[in-house]
Amino acid sequence: MNPAIEICNLSFGYQKNLLLQEVNLTINKGDFVAFIGPNGSGKSTLLKLILNTLKPKKGEIKLLGVPNFRFTDWTKVRYISQKVREFNDSFPATVKELIASNMYHQMGFLKLVTPKLSKRIDQSLEMVGLSKCRNEQIGNLSGGQQQRVFIARTLVKEPEIILLDEPLVGIDQKTQHEIQQILIKLNQKLGTTIVMISHNLESIKGQSNKIFLFKDMDVFNYTAKEFTVHLSKKGEWVVNNSYV
Amino acid sequence: MFEIFSYSFMPRAFLVGNLVAVALGMVLGVYPVYLAIIVSVLAAIGVEKLRVDYKDYAELSLAVILSSALGLMTVLVSLSRSNSSIFSYLFGSISLVTPEDLWVIFPISIFIVGGVLVFYYGFFYLSFNEEEAHMAGIPVKLLNNFFMVMVAITISFSMRIVGGLLVASMLILLVATALRIAKSFRDTIIYSIILGIFSVNSGLFISFYVDLASGGTIILSNIIIFILVVLYQFLRDKIRTKRFHYLTSFRR
The missing domain is CATH 1.10.3470.10 (ABC transporter involved in vitamin B12 uptake, BtuC)
Structure with a gap:
């Protein structure tokens, strides 16, 4: 098994108090991983640590075998932030233009779309089932469609690892399901490693093979088989007989 | 932008x-x-x-x-x-x-x-x-x-x-008009260029024959185009909603 992300004895805190303490985890290539846990338990923080936008107090993170502060090939590791859909709705951009802009470094001397790049845009749009919306204005699409466009924008870079921070927030159930299906397809067909922060505990079991529960400054690892979740009488989530 | x-x-x-x-x-x-x-x-x-x-x-x-x-x-x-x-x-x-x-x-x-x-x-x-x-x-x-x-x-x-006092309004008015009609980034640029060429030329033409200040006339022709576009869109939307109400009235 080839590890995609390895985390060794990682500790981190924004101020004096630690948020994550002595965390160890390994994500292999081709894994579909879900990060779950209450708000403020360090899920988004860990993604930022992986991306090297935050520096750990202690410990090490390796991306595809390379320590992340020395990692350079960021096209292979892409991040879709929670804030991705916060943009000016009336901005005059078509879906095609938006995706094309992410291929800036693949363009030649003139930063324009060549037929070859145009084909890649089509392929990635097909992957997320939005081929028809190629020339639509981004602001006119629904929230779910926009999220799919942003996934397509990530796909043109042909990444090996995609990190998603709550991609399903504010999207209706049916579309949530569609997006999950797209991510599963990416994971199974292209072998893309997917790490996703999610609050949708019911659907996690069906899609992920590994589940990491963030709790009390630590991260607990479950495989999908041993993962059970139910609602307590008070309406709180209970994962493997302990409260989340 | x-x-x-x-x-x-x-x-x-x-x-x-x-x-x-x-x-x-x-x-x-x-x-x-x-x-x-x-x-x-x-x-x-x-x-x-x-x-x-x-x-x-x-x-x-x-x-x-x-x-x-x-x-x-x-x-x-x-x-x-x-x-x-x-x-x-x-x-x-x-x-x-x-x-x-x-x-x-x-x-x-x-x-x-x-x-x-x-x-x-x-x-x-x-x-x-x-x-x-x-x-x-x-x-x-x-x-x-x-x-x-x-x-x-x-x-x-x-x-x-x-003219210095008007040049900023020229840059902004063109894009403001183009933004109303364009559906893509590329179109916004193309429309602004076309509108720019048109308004500068028509402004100069009018200012020469009517003997007005060139800068002001160019800006005014910009504004006229802007108002026409806004008016057109307003009327178009009005007609659309009217037609919509007319068509849906049959269902009742």
Whole structure:
């Protein structure tokens, strides 16, 4: 098994108090991983640590075998932030233009779309089932469609690892399901490693093979088989007989 | 559009920079356009630097540049004895344009059009979301500075025809109109260019035959186009909703 992300004895805190303490985890290539846990338990923080936008107090993170502060090939590791859909709705951009802009470094001397790049845009749009919306204005699409466009924008870079921070927030159930299906397809067909922060505990079991529960400054690892979740009488989530 | 342009008095900072240069040129007796380019490029880079430093109070940086330039200009104008020619730079006059200007404008317009083409999708990403562009590895700082320089140069030259006080409104009105009809970034640029050529030419034509100030007439023709577009869209939407109500009334 080839590890995609390895985390060794990682500790981190924004101020004096630690948020994550002595965390160890390994994500292999081709894994579909879900990060779950209450708000403020360090899920988004860990993604930022992986991306090297935050520096750990202690410990090490390796991306595809390379320590992340020395990692350079960021096209292979892409991040879709929670804030991705916060943009000016009336901005005059078509879906095609938006995706094309992410291929800036693949363009030649003139930063324009060549037929070859145009084909890649089509392929990635097909992957997320939005081929028809190629020339639509981004602001006119629904929230779910926009999220799919942003996934397509990530796909043109042909990444090996995609990190998603709550991609399903504010999207209706049916579309949530569609997006999950797209991510599963990416994971199974292209072998893309997917790490996703999610609050949708019911659907996690069906899609992920590994589940990491963030709790009390630590991260607990479950495989999908041993993962059970139910609602307590008070309406709180209970994962493997302990409260989340 | 650009985050750096979201503060509406951005072009005003350039323009005052330009006027400082004109006043300075008058005092020193130097051809003002060259000076204007130099001064406004410096002002542009200064604004950009302050904008990044003040991040959350970007308007402050503009106010700093704007007020210092205004102060300088007032002093310089009072220093030069004749302040009649400052008027022609404030309000523009086609008779000011010399053959020398044309020879400078030609290579510079190639430079600007070329610059936009070379960095096209870089500019797109930058205007869509500066933070994301930075994360995607686009040279944000370089492009922002380059853009500022292009705007500064454009303003320096348009000032001769349209006039310093009006040139900012010309840059903004064209895009405001184009934004109403365009559905993509590319179309917005193309429509602004077409509208620009059309309004400058029709404005000059009318100002010549009716004997009006060229700058003002150009801006007014810009505004007329803008109003026509707004009116057209308003009426179109009205008719659409009416037709919708008419069609749905049969269902009841």
